Every structure is written in C-alpha cells, then in structure tokens.
Amino acid sequence: MLKTLLALTILTIPAAAQIDSGKVALVGARVIDGTGNAPIEDATVLISGGIIQAVGAKNVIRIPADFQRIDVEGKTLMPLLVDDHAHLGQTINGLDPSPDAYSDENIGAQLERLLAYGIGTIAIMGTDRDLIYSLREDQQAGRLPGAHFYTAGRGFGVKGGAPGGAGAAWDVNRPETPEEARAEVREVAAHHPSFVKIWVDDSYGRAPKMKPEIYRAIIDEAHRHQLRALAHIYYLNDARSLLAAGIDGLMHSIRDQPVDPEVIASLKAHNTLYVPTLVRDESTFIYATGPPWLSDPFFRAGVPPAVLDKLPSAAFQQHAAADPDLGMNSDSLSMAEVNLKTLFDAGVRVGFGTDAGMPGRFLGYFEHRELQLMVQSGLTPMQAIVCATRTAAQFLGRDFGTLQPAQRADIMVLDANPLEDIRNTEKIIAIWQGGKPIKPISPQQ
Ligand SMILES: [Zn+2]
Incomplete structure (x- = not known):
C-alpha cells in the first residue's frame, strides 16, 4: 500500500x-x-x-x-530554517549601523550569508525601502542568489517614538491621524508587500506609543487590501488590544508579565502567529558580559575579524554594561521564555523569528541561537524545529518548509x-x- x-x-x-x-x-x-x-x-x-x-x-x-x-x-x-522576523540592509559588518547598508550589494551579500547558514527564507519586518521591490523581481526571475525573502515594505511607527535607536534606516511611515494612516497603508499596498508591519511600544515608558485609533485604522485598511497586519509588541495589554483589533501576528514575545487565559484564548481563536524572538532579547544585555557563543566557530565564520576583535573588548563590554535597561532586558528574556512555554503548551501557533539583521543581531547565526533559546525555554528540539520550519513557512507560503x-x-x-x-x-x-x-x-x- x-x-x-x-x-x-x-x-x-x-x-x-x-x-x-x-x-x-x-x-x-x-x-x-x-x-x-x-x-x-x-x-x-x-x-x-x-x-x-x-x-x-x-x-x-x-x-x-x-x-x-x-x-x-x-x-x-x-x-532549511525559515525566519519570520528579520531585517536587511541595516548594517554592513553586522554590528554598526550604516547609512550605506541599504544597497543591493549589501542586501545580496546578506541573503547569501543567510542561505550559507541554512536559512532558506526570511520575512523582512518593516524596514524596507522601494529598492526591495526591484530586488524581489530579481529574485523571482532567478537573478538574485541567496535566501528567499518576503517583505512588509515600509512599516508604521510613531513620531518621536518606535522604531528608533540603533537602526540605520528608520525610513518608516509615522502617521498622526487615522486618515493619514489609511492613506499610507494604501501607498504601501500599491507595491503588493506580503504584509504590513506596525510598532507598538513605548521603550519602557520613555517614548510615545502608537495610539489605538491609529493601529486600528492601519489594521483595518491592511485587511481591506487583503494584507495581514503584524505588530512589534512588548506589553500584555497591548497584545490584548491588538488582538481585539484583528492583528494577524505578534512579532515579539509578550514579556512584561505572564500571559493570561484571555490572551491565550484570543491568540488561539484567531490563529494568530506568535513569534518569540528570544535571541533579540538576549542581544539587549548579553554583550555586557560577552556572549558564550563568541568563541563558537560557527558564529565566527560569518563575522568580520574587526567585529570579532571588538565584541570581547573591555571598551565595548563597558559600553554595553552602562545601559540602564540591562536588568530589565534580562528580566524580559526570562519572562519571554516562561510565556513561550505556556503558549506553546496551550496550542498557540508559535512561529520562528530573530530580529536578526539589526546591529548586533547577526544574520545566520542568530537563527540557530534562537532554536537553542527555545529549547532552553522548555520546548523539545523537535518542537522548536517544527516552529522554525513548517509553522514559520506556512505563514509565508505553501510550497516549502x-x-x-x-x-x-x-x-x-x-x-x-x-x-x-x-x-x-x-x-x-x-x-x-x-x-x-x-x-x-x-x-x-
Ligand atoms: Zn524587528
């Protein structure tokens, strides 16, 4: 038979x-x-x-x-692994943001590095410029080697707020009214991206956060164009409100407090994708003491020698250690790990992502490190692999993963x-x- x-x-x-x-x-x-x-x-x-x-x-x-x-x-x-949350063209050497990083040459090199590390497909989360659409044409025509990519195009943030910080290319929409938000979604939709990305965060209370009326307009307008809306989040309460507004994916962990039965039920009812990006959280404090993986030959093989010299240097570690958020960031990872285990066991659709490609988040290596952190959170290796292959892939397409x-x-x-x-x-x-x-x-x- x-x-x-x-x-x-x-x-x-x-x-x-x-x-x-x-x-x-x-x-x-x-x-x-x-x-x-x-x-x-x-x-x-x-x-x-x-x-x-x-x-x-x-x-x-x-x-x-x-x-x-x-x-x-x-x-x-x-x-091959599938990364549902990555960025391209933000840094050339992997560590320092660079205004010259968003070039076809650098993006091409990053796609080839990803593939050499066993990453077959990525989703780029809202930091792209129009160049990405011609690169997408090249890729579809077989002229661009490396990992396959899907893009959210130009994402949606807040004036004076997220996204900010170390990124080289925060060339995003920052609408101030629902009408502006809808008009900008229509502009992005004209390029036929795979989804729309929004940032809902206040950087530990220091920056303005996207107002619910703005993200409700973005999500609704995206859906009118048959586009899924995906969110950068941090807080449980924002996740709850975004789920009520119809968000299709939470692209980071809920990590301020334990998830509750209501949010679990909502994630399951809508089959919302939940992408932990644990390695992103690790990267926000680990450089203060030097990550254990600095000596891993598999990491070192994809990183320029000057960066390998800089990461363990006293000056670099002292600079990282001076970050006032260090303790909070470390606690956030612990909370994210607890929530991942709870959500996975509850049957939530857990995908796979890293936020790699941002300065200090190394494309290629970080995907493997994310698998390790998922297992550290209590998933079996098999469960983590399924998140990073079938589940992550099926969010993007049907013919791979x-x-x-x-x-x-x-x-x-x-x-x-x-x-x-x-x-x-x-x-x-x-x-x-x-x-x-x-x-x-x-x-x-
Ligand atoms: Zn990101």
Missing part, C-alpha cells in the same frame, strides 16, 4: 521535472521532515526539478535509474542529530536550495 502511494506521488508531480533535469537521490540519512512526525531512519529522498518527489525508508523508495545517487549515510536531513513530496527541495544535511542536542543544527555539511547544491558556511575549528 505504502509503495503504491509513493509511486503515485512520484507520478503526479510531472511539471517540475520539466523545469530542471537535476534528479538526485539522497540516500541513507535520518530525515526530520519538519512536520513533527518521528524521524525516518535510513531514508531516501528523491529530488527532481528542484522539488521533493518522494521521502521514505530506503527499503520502500525505489530509485529510478536516471537519478544520481548521493550517499548521506549517518547524516541528518532537515528543512517541510521535507514532503511537492515541497521545494530546501534541505540541510547535518553531521549530527539535532534531536539529541539542538546545537547540532550548526553542524551543516551540505545545503540544497530548490534542489541545487549551495556551499555552506565553513567554520575553522
């Missing part, structure tokens, strides 16, 4: 095979398919035309004669099993994007 089903699966996907003749069989690995199902040991994955044609135990899947057989015995295959037939062949090959230790997602020995081999980042041990 199983054999028949699989054979049918192969036969019913003819279109892709005509696009690209690359027919490959990856044979002998453990497959974590991203759905949460138990891994398939000693598996065969058939790829043709950039699409997965079949996945199953080696003794069940027949390899057609014209497929190139690649031995991956003892390795682990899993989907799991290793199942008819999905894009976005695969990473690991030298060790991440279900035993989530840090094993760093042991990337091969990457396939749409069935094409891509050179992974190579750490110097």
Whole structure:
C-alpha cells in the first residue's frame, strides 16, 4: 500500500521535472521532515526539478535509474530554517549601523550569508525601502542568489517614538491621524508587500506609543487590501488590544508579565502567529558580559575579524554594561521564555523569528541561537524545529518548509542529530536550495 502511494506521488508531480533535469537521490540519512512526525531512519529522498518527489525508508523508495545517487549515510536531513522576523540592509559588518547598508550589494551579500547558514527564507519586518521591490523581481526571475525573502515594505511607527535607536534606516511611515494612516497603508499596498508591519511600544515608558485609533485604522485598511497586519509588541495589554483589533501576528514575545487565559484564548481563536524572538532579547544585555557563543566557530565564520576583535573588548563590554535597561532586558528574556512555554503548551501557533539583521543581531547565526533559546525555554528540539520550519513557512507560503513530496527541495544535511542536542543544527555539511547544491558556511575549528 505504502509503495503504491509513493509511486503515485512520484507520478503526479510531472511539471517540475520539466523545469530542471537535476534528479538526485539522497540516500541513507535520518530525515526530520519538519512536520513533527518521528524521524525516518535510513531514508531516501528523491529530488527532481528542484522539488521533493518522494521521502521514505530506503527499503520502500525505489530509485529510478536516471537519478544520481548521493550517499548521506549517518547524516541528518532537515528543512532549511525559515525566519519570520528579520531585517536587511541595516548594517554592513553586522554590528554598526550604516547609512550605506541599504544597497543591493549589501542586501545580496546578506541573503547569501543567510542561505550559507541554512536559512532558506526570511520575512523582512518593516524596514524596507522601494529598492526591495526591484530586488524581489530579481529574485523571482532567478537573478538574485541567496535566501528567499518576503517583505512588509515600509512599516508604521510613531513620531518621536518606535522604531528608533540603533537602526540605520528608520525610513518608516509615522502617521498622526487615522486618515493619514489609511492613506499610507494604501501607498504601501500599491507595491503588493506580503504584509504590513506596525510598532507598538513605548521603550519602557520613555517614548510615545502608537495610539489605538491609529493601529486600528492601519489594521483595518491592511485587511481591506487583503494584507495581514503584524505588530512589534512588548506589553500584555497591548497584545490584548491588538488582538481585539484583528492583528494577524505578534512579532515579539509578550514579556512584561505572564500571559493570561484571555490572551491565550484570543491568540488561539484567531490563529494568530506568535513569534518569540528570544535571541533579540538576549542581544539587549548579553554583550555586557560577552556572549558564550563568541568563541563558537560557527558564529565566527560569518563575522568580520574587526567585529570579532571588538565584541570581547573591555571598551565595548563597558559600553554595553552602562545601559540602564540591562536588568530589565534580562528580566524580559526570562519572562519571554516562561510565556513561550505556556503558549506553546496551550496550542498557540508559535512561529520562528530573530530580529536578526539589526546591529548586533547577526544574520545566520542568530537563527540557530534562537532554536537553542527555545529549547532552553522548555520546548523539545523537535518542537522548536517544527516552529522554525513548517509553522514559520506556512505563514509565508505553501510550497516549502517541510521535507514532503511537492515541497521545494530546501534541505540541510547535518553531521549530527539535532534531536539529541539542538546545537547540532550548526553542524551543516551540505545545503540544497530548490534542489541545487549551495556551499555552506565553513567554520575553522
Ligand atoms: Zn524587528
């Protein structure tokens, strides 16, 4: 029966095979398919035309004669990661904001670095300029290598308030009336972004926060244009009010207090995406003492030497330690971890994001660190992987994010099993994007 089903699966996907003749069989690995199902040991994955044609135990899947057989015995295959909350073009070296960072050259380099780290797809959360739309055309035409991206275009903040701080390019809308907000949403919608991003935060009470009448207008106008509205949040009460206004995603953790049954019920009733971005919170205090991962070769491989020298320096750490918010930021991460466990166990739709790409939040490495922090919060490695693959992907599209037939062949090959230790997602020995081999980042041990 199983054999028949699989054979049918192969036969019913003819279109892709005509696009690209690359027919490959990856044979002998453990497959974590991203759905949460138990891994398939000693598996065969058939790829043709950039699409997965079949996945199953080696003794069940027949390899057609014209497929190139690649031995991956003892390795682990899993989907490329999907980051629902990232930024591009904010910094060139990863650490310092730069007005020159928003260029096609730098954004292209960042997309390639992401892919080399095993990140197949990202969603850019509201810091884009119009250049992103021509880059999107390039990507869709196959002219732009690297991770695939979705964009919220130009986001919505507050005059004199969020977003602010270290970003290089806070070129966002800051409407002062609901009418202005609606007009600006229409302007953004004309570019056909994938969603609309708003910031609802007061920086620990120091800055004005977006008024409810403004975000209600933005959310409503976005929905009129069939666009989802996604929010930067911090407080439980803002989350509650945004949920009542129809927000489609909370793109950071609720981290001022424990979540309550009402908010849990609301998140579930609306199937709202909840994206923890724990590593973002870690980055707001960890540089004061030096992150333990500064010595991780996998981190170091993607960061310029000058930045590697600067991060552990006394001057840099003292500067970070002088931040009056340090204690509050550290408490916020602890609260975020508690809330993640509560929400996940309650059945809330937990996606995956990092806020990487902002200064000090390193694209590529931070996604792997986020997985580790999710596990530290009490999720199993399998649960964290499903958040970062199937759940994160299905928020963006339907044809990638799991290793199942008819999905894009976005695969990473690991030298060790991440279900035993989530840090094993760093042991990337091969990457396939749409069935094409891509050179992974190579750490110097
Ligand atoms: Zn962000």
